[in-house]
Amino acid sequence: MDDKIILAHGNGGELMGNLISEIIVEILGKNTVQLDDSAVLGPVDGNLVFTTDTYTVTPVFFEGGNIGKLAVNGTVNDLSVMGAEPKFLSCGLVLEEGFEISSLKKILHSMKEAIDNAGVKIVTGDTKVVERGSADKIFINTSGIGIMRNYTFRKDIVAGDAVIVNGTIGDHGISIMAERNKLSFSGGLSSDSQPLNKMLQSIGIKYGDAVRFVRDATRGGVASVLNEVTGKEKFSIKLTEELLPVREEVKGVCEILGLDPLYAANEGKVVLIADPSRAEDIVNEMRRFKEGRDAVKIGEVDLEHPGRVYIETIIKGRRILPHLQEDQLPRIC
Amino acid sequence: MDDKIILAHGNGGELMGNLISEIIVEILGKNTVQLDDSAVLGPVDGNLVFTTDTYTVTPVFFEGGNIGKLAVNGTVNDLSVMGAEPKFLSCGLVLEEGFEISSLKKILHSMKEAIDNAGVKIVTGDTKVVERGSADKIFINTSGIGIMRNYTFRKDIVAGDAVIVNGTIGDHGISIMAERNKLSFSGGLSSDSQPLNKMLQSIGIKYGDAVRFVRDATRGGVASVLNEVTGKEKFSIKLTEELLPVREEVKGVCEILGLDPLYAANEGKVVLIADPSRAEDIVNEMRRFKEGRDAVKIGEVDLEHPGRVYIETIIKGRRILPHLQEDQLPRIC
Numbered sequence: 041m042d043d044k045i046i047l048a049h050g051n052g053g054e055l056m057g058n059l060i061s062e063i064i065v066e067i068l069g070k071n072t073v074q075l076d077d078s079a080v081l082g083p084v085d086g087n088l089v090f091t092t093d094t095y096t097v098t099p100v101f102f103e104g105g106n107i108g109k110l111a112v113n114g115t116v117n118d119l120s121v122m123g124a125e126p127k128f129l130s131c132g133l134v135l136e137e138g139f140e141i142s143s144l145k146k147i148l149h150s151m152k153e154a155i156d157n158a159g160v161k162i163v164t165g166d167t168k169v170v171e172r173g174s175a176d177k178i179f180i181n182t183s184g185i186g187i188m189r190n191y192t193f194r195k196d197i198v199a200g201d202a203v204i205v206n207g208t209i210g211d212h213g214i215s216i217m218a219e220r221n222k223l224s225f226s227g228g229l230s231s232d233s234q235p236l237n238k239m240l241q242s243i244g245i246k247y248g249d250a251v252r253f254v255r256d257a258t259r260g261g262v263a264s265v266l267n268e269v270t271g272k273e274k275f276s277i278k279l280t281e282e283l284l285p286v287r288e289e290v291k292g293v294c295e296i297l298g299l300d301p302l303y304a305a306n307e308g309k310v311v312l313i314a315d316p317s318r319a320e321d322i323v324n325e326m327r328r329f330k331e332g333r334d335a336v337k338i339g340e341v342d343l344e345h346p347g348r349v350y351i352e353t354i355i356k357g358r359r360i361l362p363h364l365q366e367d368q369l370p371r372i373c
Numbered sequence: 374m375d376d377k378i379i380l381a382h383g384n385g386g387e388l389m390g391n392l393i394s395e396i397i398v399e400i401l402g403k404n405t406v407q408l409d410d411s412a413v414l415g416p417v418d419g420n421l422v423f424t425t426d427t428y429t430v431t432p433v434f435f436e437g438g439n440i441g442k443l444a445v446n447g448t449v450n451d452l453s454v455m456g457a458e459p460k461f462l463s464c465g466l467v468l469e470e471g472f473e474i475s476s477l478k479k480i481l482h483s484m485k486e487a488i489d490n491a492g493v494k495i496v497t498g499d500t501k502v503v504e505r506g507s508a509d510k511i512f513i514n515t516s517g518i519g520i521m522r523n524y525t526f527r528k529d530i531v532a533g534d535a536v537i538v539n540g541t542i543g544d545h546g547i548s549i550m551a552e553r554n555k556l557s558f559s560g561g562l563s564s565d566s567q568p569l570n571k572m573l574q575s576i577g578i579k580y581g582d583a584v585r586f587v588r589d590a591t592r593g594g595v596a597s598v599l600n601e602v603t604g605k606e607k608f609s610i611k612l613t614e615e616l617l618p619v620r621e622e623v624k625g626v627c628e629i630l631g632l633d634p635l636y637a638a639n640e641g642k643v644v645l646i647a648d649p650s651r652a653e654d655i656v657n658e659m660r661r662f663k664e665g666r667d668a669v670k671i672g673e674v675d676l677e678h679p680g681r682v683y684i685e686t687i688i689k690g691r692r693i694l695p696h697l698q699e700d701q702l703p704r705i706c
Binding site: 047048050051052053054055056057076077078079080081082083084085086087088089090091092093094095096098118119121122124128130131132133134163164165166168169170171173174175176179181183184185186188194255256258259260261264267268305363364365366370371 | 381385386387389415420423425431461464465467496498502504508519521591592593594601698699
């Protein structure tokens, strides 16, 4: 059998029907993915939360995962940082003519593993095929529905609040850049793609009242998320360089390629801002989960440089971390 | 100002923030599109319905609409044919570096017009930019959430049931093919992209008990939808050639290009199968709406050729309409 996607896989006819029923639905879960135009789900109890993300990462396969794992975990995390419990995902594929069906299967198996790991379901999908040169191998849109629980992660931020991350930063973006630049890997350089719903739910239930803000630090990295937070506010955010958890391998690649891990994408890390009196409890709660094993407080909210994010180093003193302007890492997710 | 999308529009930094807040959210509706990772919606009463579709149509602008109008109406219709009321849409954009921002604005304005027309909201979005040559101008994913009402459009189909369409067939697919082949247009050749939610809701409320099946006849056209219906069933579906509503202009292009309107995509047409005793009522109800002005019964369910769809012509006799094999129309939606 020819192991490539051809245009007829997207034409609404028999070959497309076979691709969907014998490969896509077969792998993602026969009992959950509905073949109809839409999936009819049960009633839900609580406020709905809705999100969407399209993944165009290149390369499609990388150390620590692939575009499929990324797509599932990314959407799970987008819902989780709102304080929602992720429930249902969709899977919209754009396939380039000539893409290997064996690679597609590998990606779908990763998606299945990721949904099982996060405890969510893919319930509906769509598949389009475009001519060679009109897309790059495979793009995946995962939209997601979650349900709000009894806590919220959005409250006013005030001076004194603690800024926490759940582990090392820049791992995903720097791993992808190392692959693209064909740098040889020492062990430990790998995408951090992981689902954060269980860790965040536990924090929400136990310390929800103390959490002011949570956001996954994807494109643009920790510095960009924090710049969005300070925006036009009267407070600033100070990071302490010595506290930033950055793997040695990541530092090494950053030096070679002239990149800054603070602006590099993460796919399993959140920035969490909290009442300082509960910061230690929250860090300890994160550390109970493998997804938060290296959690640490990295800075705090103050009034020193209104609207700005800055970093303080014992040796170098202060420097502002501006909004990202130039493109650092295209197609990182 | 440079009127093209550049890679930095997708990097998570300031330029991307401006594109989203000053163009995308500004046009789609400042009060509805939420800038956070996800949109928090209200509670809903009833069973959820969830769907996703990615649009890759080329050309992006065509007679009767553009990719944005198509994306909104397509997702509205996918929910509507399940018997659901469409409520919330997402908008996932993949933009090719170099795409004109003026074209993007035109597409977003069409999306806004389409959501207002259908009475739905776009509440969340995502924007990715890929390098020149890694996508073709713009792809749009619209996922959608609807709520089931008190009727269902899925019941057992039996011999004698009537097969109805809400108007002329093949308009979208044949219009796109005419544009691609630069055939000159006589008036009347135009995509049929339109939202069917209001017409189908009215039918559901008045005649829901009599409706066995509804599906929008998009990729693969009416023949492909009916082939999916007959599948491994014991019944067959007979279409009567003389009853098929096909515009003269569509027939003309089909003759020139060697296409069959029965396999051409529609973007505002459903195939509806119903209890024959209510078929006339349903056709008349469709005709009350501009979206169903040319509604007509085109065939019926029988037991003549189990599992097959066939067409009967007074002059030519019977012929089977097989499952679509060859690719007829790539990137038609």
